[in-house]
Amino acid sequence: EQLCVMLTGTKESLMKVFSATPSNSSSPPWTSLSSNLILPPSHKCELNYTIELLSFDPLIFYVNNFMSEDEVKHVLEVSKDEWYAACVAYSDDGVASSKRAPDAFDAQVASLSPDDTVAKCLSTRMLSLLGNVQHEATESIRLVKYTSGDRFRLHTDRYETSVQPGTLDAHFGLDYGGHPHNRLLSSMVYLDDDCVGGETYFPDVTGVGPRADGTKFSRGETGGLLVKPRRGNAVFWNNFHLNGTGDDRLYHASLPVKSGTKVRE
Ligand SMILES: O=C(O)CCC(=O)C(=O)O
Ligand SMILES: [Fe+2]
Incomplete structure (x- = not known):
């Protein structure tokens, strides 16, 4: 069984995460997940969060307290035995490589x-x-x-819509056209933030000003927006221009974790 994750790009470092196969089972990775280990189904979903705009154009916003501490703990608990290495192919010259490219997306994944x-x-x-x-x-x-040492190199989260349904992408063999929807918005919540490094980096977005809360986001040394992992907080962004074309300003990376662990969903 394969868990397919589509993240594509056309910039210098075109890369695609095309599949990840659980190492310890032949069944889909989610079947063995034990749910509700901490929070019961009666868990109250209402939560007060606050929003800070990081960029109008492209639209990027930050959400404080998008997940409660209990919810973060629950997710970390139910996923604790479910991690497996991401399997990655990428290409700098448009030629696909089926080899694992550990420096493209070095991380573990779970569903x-x-x-x-x-x-x-x-x-x-x-x-x-x-x-x-x-x-x-x-x-x-x-x-x-x-x-x-883990990182996720520059990429976008949308996939190319030029592939017609029922046909396979020439390089990666994926039927992108079979997807009913592209990824309009990306969202990401930081769970474990006990790390040095691991910022989400948008090199082409004007970073926030010097008065911004540097514990959450800042401007990169050579420009760009850096968002730091902060447990329970989230960042959302729009992957497309209003005319429906992909917005290349949303290329982003997860910078290498220097020490500790970062988990995000
Ligand atoms: O972990 C991050 O900061 C970025 C992850 C990411 O870009 C992705 O999963 O598409
Ligand atoms: Fe991404």
Whole structure:
């Protein structure tokens, strides 16, 4: 079984994460997840969060307290035995490589069952936050864990729509066209933030000003926006221009974790 994750780019370092195979089972990774280990289904989903705009154009916003501490603990608990290495292919010259490219996306991944109490809560919360721009659905929740040296190189989160349904991408063999929707918005919540490094980096976005809360976000030394992992907080961004074309200003990376562990969903 394969868990396919599509993240594509056309910049210098075109890379695609095309599949990840659980090392310890032949069944889909979510079947063995034990849910509700900490929080019962009666868990109250309402939560007070606050929003800070990081950029108008492209739209990037930051959400304080998007997940409660209990919810973070629950997710870390139910996923604790579910991690497996991400399998990655990438290409600098448009030629696909089926070899694992450990320096492209070095991290472990896990999935959260769609029936999990907190997963359901998060989907509801995301749709409610998006209000009138909400589209049909949220994707299932995927977790990524970075330990020392792990990183995720520059990429965008959308996939190319030029591939027609039923045909396969020439390089990566994926039927992008079979996807009913592209990824309009990306969202990411930081869970474990006990690390040095591991910032989410948007090199082409004007960073925040010097008065911004540097414990949450800052401007990179050579420009760009840096968002630091802060447990329970989230960042959202729009992957497209209003005319529907992909917005290349949203290239981003997860900078190497120098020490400790970063987990995000
Ligand atoms: O972990 C991060 O900071 C970025 C992750 C990311 O860009 C992704 O999973 O698409
Ligand atoms: Fe990404």
